[in-house]
Amino acid sequence: MTLATLLLFILASAVTIITPGPTVLLAMSNGSRHGVRAACWGMGGAVLADLILIGAVACGLGVVLAASEIAFQVVKWAGAAYLAWLGWKLLRADAALAMPSVQARTDRPTGLALGLRSFVVALTNPKALLFMSAFLPQFINPAAPLPTQYAILAAVMALMNVATMLAYAALGAQMVRAFQGGGLRWLNRVCGGLLIGLAGTLALYRRAAP
DSSP: OOHHHHHHHHHHHHHHHHSOOHHHHHHHHHHHHHOHHHHHHHHHHHHHHHHHHHHHHHTTHHHHHHHOHHHHHHHHHHHHHHHHHHHHHHHTOOGGGGOTTTSOGGGSOOHHHHHHHHHHHHHTOHHHHHHHHHHGGGGOOTTSOHHHHHHHHHHHHHHHHHHHHHHHHHHHHHHHHHOOHHHHHHHHHHHHHHHHHHHHHHHHOOOOOO
């Protein structure tokens, strides 16, 4: 892998990573409801899932998912249902609970729970695995050691994902300071509605014909 190829990968990845997706929306929601430090647990879960997906691509499991209609449907509907459930919870969330200083410690989810939530959302998105299966090999030199190249791409994507989610989490935390009561409720509803919309998009997603 040449430096030019790596720079092209960074540029191409940035376009897709910066665009708000489920894990980015969760990062912003976690930042607004629980603070940036707590949101970092969710970022860790999302990055861990991405690393597993890249490992799956390197092992050829993305091709298996693309070929198996049953496996594709199971993962797709599980991911859509979970996204819809998270969106519904946000729609029904009390605005007061979005203020980290107001929320009682006993009511806050643990860091492990936040991490697991983002991990499941990222891992149950078949679009991500199919996208990586088509996207990553374009930057791989088949004549060079494959594990090293996939490790480099995984590290770059992880850093870019963390930077993006951190920015959105910080944005969510800043919005908490700018909004009061009704504004916080509005933020919950926007994030919840977008997650439900993404769930619907995922449910309607169809694989490209072989």
